[in-house]
Amino acid sequence: MLATVDSCVLVGLEARRVEVQADSANGQSKFYLVGLAATSVKEARERVRSAIKNSGLAFPGKRLTVNLAPAEMRKTGTALDLAMAVAIALAETGGRVPERSAFLGELALDGAVRHVDGVLVAARCLKKLGYERLFVPAADAEEAALVEGLEIVPCGSVAEVVAHLRGGEQIAAQPFTEVPLESSTDVLEHDLAEVHGQEEARRAIEVAAAGGHHLLLSGPPGSGKTMLARCLPGILPPLELAEAFDVAQVRSLLGDLLPGRPIDWSRPFRAPHHGISMAGLIGGGSGYASPGEISRANHGVLFLDELAEFQANVLQALRQPLETGRVTITRSGGSVTYPALFTLVAATNPCPCGWLGDPVRTCRCTPAVVDAYQRRLSGPLLDRIDLQVGVRRVPLSQLASEPRGEASGVVRERVLAARARQLARQGCLNAQLRPSRLRNLAALEPGSRLTLERWSERKGLTARGFHRAWRVARTAADLEASELIADRHVLEALGYRLHDVAA
Amino acid sequence: MTSLPDLSGLNARGRWPPPDGPRVAIVGSRRPSPYGEAVAEQLAAELARAGVIVVSGLALGCDAAAHRGALIGGGVTVAVMGTGVDIVYPAAHFRLAEEILAAGGALVSQFPNGTSPRRHNFPARNLTMAALSHAVVVVEAVQGSGALITAEAALDLHKEVMAVPGSIFSPLSVGTHALIRDGAGLVQNARDILAALGVGREVLDDPLKPPKRLGFELPGERDGILIHLSDVLTVSAAELARKLHLPISEVLGRLTSLELDGAVRRHGAGYVRALRRAKERA
Numbered sequence: 198m199l200a201t202v203d204s205c206v207l208v209g210l211e212a213r214r215v216e217v218q219a220d221s222a223n224g225q226s227k228f229y230l231v232g233l234a235a236t237s238v239k240e241a242r243e244r245v246r247s248a249i250k251n252s253g254l255a256f257p258g259k260r261l262t263v264n265l266a267p268a269e270m271r272k273t274g275t276a277l278d279l280a281m282a283v284a285i286a287l288a289e290t291g292g293r294v295p296e297r298s299a300f301l302g303e304l305a306l307d308g309a310v311r312h313v314d315g316v317l318v319a320a321r322c323l324k325k326l327g328y329e330r331l332f333v334p335a336a337d338a339e340e341a342a343l344v345e346g347l348e349i350v351p352c353g354s355v356a357e358v359v360a361h362l363r364g365g366e367q368i369a370a371q372p373f374t375e376v377p378l379e380s381s382t383d384v385l386e387h388d389l390a391e392v393h394g395q396e397e398a399r400r401a402i403e404v405a406a407a408g409g410h411h412l413l414l415s416g417p418p419g420s421g422k423t424m425l426a427r428c429l430p431g432i433l434p435p436l437e438l439a440e441a442f443d444v445a446q447v448r449s450l451l452g453d454l455l456p457g458r459p460i461d462w463s464r465p466f467r468a469p470h471h472g473i474s475m476a477g478l479i480g481g482g483s484g485y486a487s488p489g490e491i492s493r494a495n496h497g498v499l500f501l502d503e504l505a506e507f508q509a510n511v512l513q514a515l516r517q518p519l520e521t522g523r524v525t526i527t528r529s530g531g532s533v534t535y536p537a538l539f540t541l542v543a544a545t546n547p548c549p550c551g552w553l554g555d556p557v558r559t560c561r562c563t564p565a566v567v568d569a570y571q572r573r574l575s576g577p578l579l580d581r582i583d584l585q586v587g588v589r590r591v592p593l594s595q596l597a598s599e600p601r602g603e604a605s606g607v608v609r610e611r612v613l614a615a616r617a618r619q620l621a622r623q624g625c626l627n628a629q630l631r632p633s634r635l636r637n638l639a640a641l642e643p644g645s646r647l648t649l650e651r652w653s654e655r656k657g658l659t660a661r662g663f664h665r666a667w668r669v670a671r672t673a674a675d676l677e678a679s680e681l682i683a684d685r686h687v688l689e690a691l692g693y694r695l696h697d698v699a700a
Numbered sequence: 701m702t703s704l705p706d707l708s709g710l711n712a713r714g715r716w717p718p719p720d721g722p723r724v725a726i727v728g729s730r731r732p733s734p735y736g737e738a739v740a741e742q743l744a745a746e747l748a749r750a751g752v753i754v755v756s757g758l759a760l761g762c763d764a765a766a767h768r769g770a771l772i773g774g775g776v777t778v779a780v781m782g783t784g785v786d787i788v789y790p791a792a793h794f795r796l797a798e799e800i801l802a803a804g805g806a807l808v809s810q811f812p813n814g815t816s817p818r819r820h821n822f823p824a825r826n827l828t829m830a831a832l833s834h835a836v837v838v839v840e841a842v843q844g845s846g847a848l849i850t851a852e853a854a855l856d857l858h859k860e861v862m863a864v865p866g867s868i869f870s871p872l873s874v875g876t877h878a879l880i881r882d883g884a885g886l887v888q889n890a891r892d893i894l895a896a897l898g899v900g901r902e903v904l905d906d907p908l909k910p911p912k913r914l915g916f917e918l919p920g921e922r923d924g925i926l927i928h929l930s931d932v933l934t935v936s937a938a939e940l941a942r943k944l945h946l947p948i949s950e951v952l953g954r955l956t957s958l959e960l961d962g963a964v965r966r967h968g969a970g971y972v973r974a975l976r977r978a979k980e981r982a
Contacts, residue, residue, distance in 0.1 A: 396938035396948040416969055547968060554934065554968020559871060564730050564760050568790075587969020589936045600942065652960055673949065685953045688960075692937070692952035695966075 200287035203299040204280035205323060206272050207315045208485050209533025210446055212322030214299075216266040217277060219284035224260030232265030235273040235484070244275075244304045245282045252308035252356040257289045271530060273484050275303035276313040279332065279352065286359045294362055298330040299323050301337075302352055310352040312336045317449035317459070320344040332358060338371040340449060340459045343442075345373060376438065376460050385605055387427040394591050394599035398425050401586045401693055403608050406432045407615035408672030409626030411519065411541040411581060413504070415695055416588030417558075418551045422544035425588070426500045427466070429542060431605040432612050433498075435462040440496040443536055447488050447495060465497030465539075471506040479514045479524055485533050486526035491518050494539035504543040505573045512578055515541070519581045522629070540628075543582065545574060555590060583628060583665045585695035615675040627671045632664050639671040645687040652691055666690045707831060711813060713785045714806035718753050718778055722897050725755040725829050725854075726769075727847040728762025728839030729872055734934065734965065734972040736762055736840030736872060739864055741769035743837065746890035748775025752897075755780060755833045757825060758793055758807070762839045762847070767796055770805075777805045780832060782825035784815040808832075826850040835860035835897055837887055841875030848875050851884070860896050862887045925954050926963065926973060934970025 199220045205212040230242050242263075249256045263281055265272055279302035283294065294300075301319055302310040316337040321344050323331060330348040333341045338351035349371040352358050361368045389399060398414060402425060405412040412429075414422040436444060441460050448454045455461060469478060469490045476482060480489035491499055501507060518524045522538035547553040548567040553560040562570070579585070591599055619626050623638050630638065641649065649670075653663050667682075669690035674682045710716070726744055728736055744754045744766040754770035756763040758779035770777035777800055783789045785807045788797045797807055810828050811821060826846055830836055830853035838861070841847040851861045862885035866873030880886050885896050928943050929935055941951040955971055958964040965974045 394938055394942075396941050397936065397952065398938075400948045400952070554970070560731075568792075587936075589938070589969050648957075648960070652956075655960065685950065688953035688956040689949045691956045691960075695969075 198288050198291060200284045200292075200294075202280045202284040202287070202294055203328070204277050204301060205299060205319050206270075206274060206276065207318055207450065208531065209488075209535060210318055210450070211533075212319045212326070213270060214323075214326060215270075215272060215277060215280075217280040217284045218264045218266060219281070219288040220262045220264075221257040221259045221285075221288045222262070226258050227260050229260075229262045230265075231262065232268045233271045234265055235271060237275055238265070238272050238277055241275065241278050241281055241304075244278055244306060245285065247306040248278075248282055248304040248308040248355050249285060251306060252354060252359070254286050254356065254359060255289055257285065261285065261288075271484065273530075274313070276301045276315075276319070278302060278304040279310055279334075279355070279358070282355045283332075283358060283362070286355070287362070290363075292363050295330060297328050298332065299328050300332040300352075300358075302332070302334045304355065308355040310334045310354060310358070312452070314452035315450045316341045317343060317454070318446050320347055320349070321446070323347070336456075339374050339457070340445075340454055342371045342374040343376070343445070343459055374459065376441075385431040387424065387431060388605045389428045389432065389602055389608055390604040392421065392424060392428065392602055393596050394602075395421060395425065395588060396602065398586050398588050399602050399608075401584045402426075402429055403432065403612060404669060404672050404676065404693070405429065405540060405542070405584055406608075406612045407676050408583075408619070408668065409540055409628035410583035410669060410672065411628070412543070413579070413582045413585040413695070414542070414544045414588050415547050415585065416544075417546060417553075417555050417590050420588045420590040422588055423500075423502055426468075426498075426502075426542040426544060428605060429498050429540070430464045430466045432609040433464050434609075434613050434616060436464060436496060444496055447492050447535070450488060451493070453493075465494050466500065467494040467497070467539075468500040468502065471501070471503045473507070473511065475508070475511050475514055478511055479518070480526045480533075480535055481528065484528060484530035486528045486535075488535045489524075491515070491524060491537040491539060492535040495536045497539055499539045499541050501541065501543045504545040505570055509573060512573075516577055516581065519578075541582065547571075547587075554587070557590075557592070580659065580661050580665075583669050584693040586693055587695055611676055614678065615672065618675045618678065619672075627668050627675065630668055630671070632660075635664060635667055635671070639667060639674075639682060641667070641670075641682050641687070642684065645670070645682050645684045648684055648687050649691075662694070666694065669693060707828070710808045710810055710828070711785045712806050712808045714801040715776075715804050716806045716808060718776055718806060719804075721751055721753050721776075722835075723753045723755050723778070723833045724893060724897070725833035725836045725850060726762065726766035726839060727756060727826075727829065727836065727841075727850050728766075729841055729845060729847065730759050730761040730763070731872075732761045732765070732840045733866075733870060733872055734967045735866065736864075737765045738972075738974065740765035740839045741772070743839070743864075743887070743890050743893070744769025744775075744777070745773035747893060748773030748777070750890065750894055751775070752894070753778060755829055757782070757822075757829060758788070758797065760790060760792075764793060764796060766839075767800055771799055771803050774803075776803065778832070779805070779807045780825055780829040781807055781809040782811070782822040783809065783817050784811050784813040785809045786813045787816060789817045822846060823849050827853045830854040830857055830859060833859060835862060835893060837893060838863045838876050838879055838884070840864070840866060840870075840872040841879075842871050843874050843878070845875050848879070851879055860885065862893060862896060864888075925951070925958065929964060929971060929973040934967045934972050936970045940971075 280300040320341040332350045335351040342349045518537040525534045548562045552558040670686040673686040740762040748770040754777040756766040826849045836854040863876035863879040941948045
């Protein structure tokens, strides 16, 4: 007899439908699995056989063929296990699955249904493909039920599922997961109130948060670069619902959702070590690429400490995502595109020993070494970082006497207001404004235009540098709730340009 | 001491031999403090204005500042290179080299064309520099610096050697202070150098008068910042904001505005006062 059950495999953030057909026919007792299954899927034969047997169901003692259609698409992962087991069970005993239903889940040998990654992504896509019912591992039911209008059936074991399908004991559908409201009582782990002095860097972080600008902090070891960077998420607004969904989808793919809290309102903060590989940062792997750190940082902050220590090719690969907010990776299986709209915060020492420009300690690097070190950073990558500030070390003895600054909560109020202005005016943050839109949306007063032009004449700004300063000036004006960009805004913006001066 | 190169056999680009007149070599560290850089530039500018030909080595730091200063002063400057005259080293000074040539100066070298930078060629270049000059002024030098080789060669050649004093805390002034202790002339301004050369020309600076205010017209509100800036040590924008009780955004803006006028310079993560320039660079 023949039985057909639907499932899917994930390609990036998309699900592709897979039809699992099982046929038991007369012949020698054998189990054939066809349909371009990768190793992880082929192994399913053994899991499925044991799971069915140990669930008190009969495994067909005949010639059994399981086909995964469409046969030309390569299938990976373990999420097809449940669909195979159900198809085989139904092929033996007869019975049908309800219309427009799909099954996801990995099997244990005792018949239990285990967690699979990416259930949220699958649920969202299958809903779009017209499915009405999704059988998922009980552990993943809450995550899947975030998708509205899809009946989620939590599956504990194969036996339960088969009983349910044959009209035996019914499994109660998972209720729709209410998205928890944001908890406003979160205590910030890193508050700007803890930062002594460093007014310039504090201001730069505020501007970065307000306009979505990328930020480079340059300073000697122990000057507080990391502390400052970690304060950034605390002055950003919480995620919007759509954004939180985007974040949850990437986490779901990686099996990284918090149990009991699939939707998290806080902005991601990712700080990969500088030894990270290209695949780790950008995304990669065999078959279809899986998301890297930049996609995990989507809608949040990517912090790259010791920027100059990263491999040059890894840094170069950041250019496309920085420009477009997404990354497309092609691997043997095909291309996938992941979102990568993040605020980059980079920190670096000014030279290999770290003390160049320090008022107290002397730098011991030769000019050629300093030059080579800074050259690793320069060029196209730095050209895309709007804000560049030097951070000075505050001697320990003075630390206590340095004034404390405003708390993150106060700064956040200003940031929120400035972001609201931008979204109302142009539907995006200033950092994403293209030059053509800048001309329309960020008119310069004659005086401020003259300043910008004088500067670029004097210091030889590139066109990109010119527009960068212009965008930052737009944000400085927005922080003051000013529609016009005055001279002082342009002058401030030009003050965040460390590396034009060094060049 | 190696033998002197044959000065008549130098390769040159630009006007060579240079016009008649006293020649002064200004040399110093390739990694000067903001102070050293400013001093080299200012001395060179004033010497150039007084008709002196400024000789230096086209290296980073003091050398480049000296060439730049000479150009600002509207004078002729000669770069003595450790490479062939067709190879500008460091490459970053390509434009500076072009400007030197455009201003009627010269690039000269004892090495044949196509000689790439070699560590052992630079001390020999330093000898040539000393030989070409009537006096050698060392601006900032750590112990063992190449600038001291030039000074030693100048002594051997019975040329005048002078040095600029600095802070006793600065390692960059250890070499120059040693020179002064050993009898080198102390340089406080261009007039000291001109006097040592026996050139009684008029210069702009009077050593007995305190330095005039910066040679720029400044709108009043930015002046407050300049008082708090030093020409030796860098001050951060954050410190200024605190001293002036102004928001940091305001201070950054004013500093940029001053920078645009050439009155302050950025150095690392801080700012220094740019030393007086009689004429802004075009």
